[in-house]
Amino acid sequence: GEDVEQSLFLSVREGDSSVINCTYTDSSSTYLYWYKQEPGAGLQLLTYIFSNMDMKQDQRLTVLLNKKDKHLSLRIADTQTGDSAIYFCASNTGKLIFGQGTTLQVKP
Amino acid sequence: SAVISQKPSRDICQRGTSLTIQCQVDSQVTMMFWYRQQPGQSLTLIATANQGSEATYESGFVIDKFPISRPNLTFSTLTVSNMSPEDSSIYLCSVFSGRMGGELFFGEGSRLTVL
Numbered sequence: 001g002e003d004v005e006q007s008l009f010l011s012v013r014e015g016d017s018s019v020i021n022c023t024y025t026d027s028s029s030t031y032l033y034w035y036k037q038e039p040g041a042g043l044q045l046l047t048y049i050f051s052n053m054d055m056k057q058d059q060r061l062t063v064l065l066n067k068k069d070k071h072l073s074l075r076i077a078d079t080q081t082g083d084s085a086i087y088f089c090a091s092n093t094g095k096l097i098f099g100q101g102t103t104l105q106v107k108p
Numbered sequence: 109s110a111v112i113s114q115k116p117s118r119d120i121c122q123r124g125t126s127l128t129i130q131c132q133v134d135s136q137v138t139m140m141f142w143y144r145q146q147p148g149q150s151l152t153l154i155a156t157a158n159q160g161s162e163a164t165y166e167s168g169f170v171i172d173k174f175p176i177s178r179p180n181l182t183f184s185t186l187t188v189s190n191m192s193p194e195d196s197s198i199y200l201c202s203v204f205s206g207r208m209g210g211e212l213f214f215g216e217g218s219r220l221t222v223l
Contacts (some may be wrong), residue, residue: 031210042200042216043151088150095141096202096212098151 002026004091006099013107018076020102022089025070029091032065034074037086037101046074046087081106110135110203112215120221121191128187129218131201136181141212142174145198154199157184191222 003025012018024032033048049056049063049072056063062075072089086101111134121127131140139158143151154174155163163176177185188195198217205211 033211043214045211045213048211090212092210095153095156097153100150 002029002091002093002097004089004097004099006087006089006102008100009103009105011105011107012079014079014081016079018074018079018083018104018106020074020076020087020089020104022072022074022099023070024072024089024091024097024099026091026093026097027067027070028093031092032063032072033090033092033096034061034063035088035090035098037088039085043088076104079104079106081108110137110205110213112201112203112213114199114201114215114218116218117216118219118221120223122223123192125191126187126189127191127220128185129199129201131184131186131215133182133203137203137206138181139204140178140184141202142176142184142186143200143202143214145200145217147196151200154186188220191220193222196220196222 006022031048034046035043036046037043047058047061049065054065060077064073084106086103088101089099090096113132115130142154145151153166154169155165157163157176157178159178159181175187198219200217201215202212
């Protein structure tokens with residue numbers, strides 16, 4: 001079945017850029033998403049990208065999609081302590097399949 | 109955006125008992141999805157609930173353990189039956205936004221602890 005993989009942990013300093021990576025297996029994915037989950041909270045959709053796009057920018061967030069390699073990344077510019085959270089990528093093949101989540105730690 | 113309400117928001121349950129989680133959406137939706145998030149883990153899809161038909165369960169999940177009802181287009185329930193400590197999780201109801209991006213909206217989740 002569909003599989004979505006992420007690295008588990010990333011630590012950056014405040015003000016630096018963060019890049020969170022994700023790979024997926026199902027080439028029929030129509031949309032790919034990035035969700036954010038803060039401790040004790042629900043999931044918040046950050047952004048999504050259609051599978052025929054290779055880049056999407058939304059303020060501090062840049063999503064890059066390499067469809068050939070089935071690789072998705074989320075870049076957060078000027079990372080702030082408030083960005084500390086777990087970030088999930090997800091693939092839509094008619095239902096959403098989530099990666100394991102990447103814990104982003106932002107050090108002051 | 110859809111507003112999804114779940115009840116209970118949290119509960120502590122005894123081993124062997126069953127608990128029903130309710131999910132109410134403020135608009136009519138065709139499909140509702142139930143996910144489980146075990147402690148420190150990602151979200152795993154349990155089943156898709158369609159109104160007027162039986163739920164479709166993912167591999168590893170069965171109707172006897174997780175019966176689902178979908179009586180109308182705005183409401184669904186998930187029952188966690190004969191609970192064990194391994195069922196301690198957050199259970200999340202979700203629906204598609206209906207927008208072009210096809211993203212899911214999530215309820216706040218129901219955090220179950222089984223003793």
